[in-house]
Amino acid sequence: MEKKQIKIAVFVSGGGTNLQALIDAEKRGEIKSGKLSLVISNNPSADALTRASENGIKTLVISKKTEGSKEAMEEAMVRTLTENGIDLIVLAGFMCILSADFTRRYDKRILNIHPSLIPSFCGEGFYGLHVHEAALQKGVKVTGATVHYVNEVPDGGEIILQKAVNVEEGDTPEILQKRVMEQAEWIILPAAAELVSKKILEGKA
Numbered sequence: 247m248e249k250k251q252i253k254i255a256v257f258v259s260g261g262g263t264n265l266q267a268l269i270d271a272e273k274r275g276e277i278k279s280g281k282l283s284l285v286i287s288n289n290p291s292a293d294a295l296t297r298a299s300e301n302g303i304k305t306l307v308i309s310k311k312t313e314g315s316k317e318a319m320e321e322a323m324v325r326t327l328t329e330n331g332i333d334l335i336v337l338a339g340f341m342c343i344l345s346a347d348f349t350r351r352y353d354k355r356i357l358n359i360h361p362s363l364i365p366s367f368c369g370e371g372f373y374g375l376h377v378h379e380a381a382l383q384k385g386v387k388v389t390g391a392t393v394h395y396v397n398e399v400p401d402g403g404e405i406i407l408q409k410a411v412n413v414e415e416g417d418t419p420e421i422l423q424k425r426v427m428e429q430a431e432w433i434i435l436p437a438a439a440e441l442v443s444k445k446i447l448e449g450k451a
């Protein structure tokens with residue numbers, strides 16, 4: 247029988263508001279080509295784990311600490327993804343840079359959300375509030391978010407979707423971060439997850 251949905255794993259480390267946006271979009275029927283099937287966290291106290299369990303999604307903690315090294319962590323991830331028949335990985339606030347071995351194995355099968363308009367304010371060191379601090383320091387009037395494929399270059403893979411967000415007078419990094427999440431991240435991440443799932447399902451990616 248032909249597959250009706252691919253299986254998605256979401257990698258998280260923290261609050262999980264982007265995971266929540268994915269869950270909500272799936273509930274609204276906006277993600278229909280993929281099923282949120284597994285959440286992997288490298289942080290045992292990530293709130294994202296609670297969001298996943300409350301919504302009946304299987305969760306696992308796999309980290310350098312639990313496995314002993316980054317290499318062992320990635321091996322455990324590959325094993326788990328294979329055992330669970332995962333077709334697509336979505337990085338939603340996953341605070342660990344994956345090795346080239348890992349990203350090559352899942353070429354065009356890993357998405358990431360980054361809180362700026364790539365190629366601005368991206369790459370190593372640009373994570374969390376640092377991204378918004380840098381945008382404010384530069385004085386840009388427009389920022390936003392980007393969903394891209396993940397390759398061996400941090401934030402360097404092919405761009406899938408972007409959405410612009412205005413910077414406003416008096417913005418602090420925290421205010422800007424919240425606006426970028428609400429007006430861009432939580433919209434384009436689910437949209438990209440559906441777009442890529444559909445392509446995989448139809449054998450077009």
Ligand code: GRF
Binds near residue numbers: 360431
């Ligand atoms: C988001 O800003 C995302 O763009 C970045 O990490 C943050 C994660 O937030 N990659 P959350 O855990 O989804 O709330």
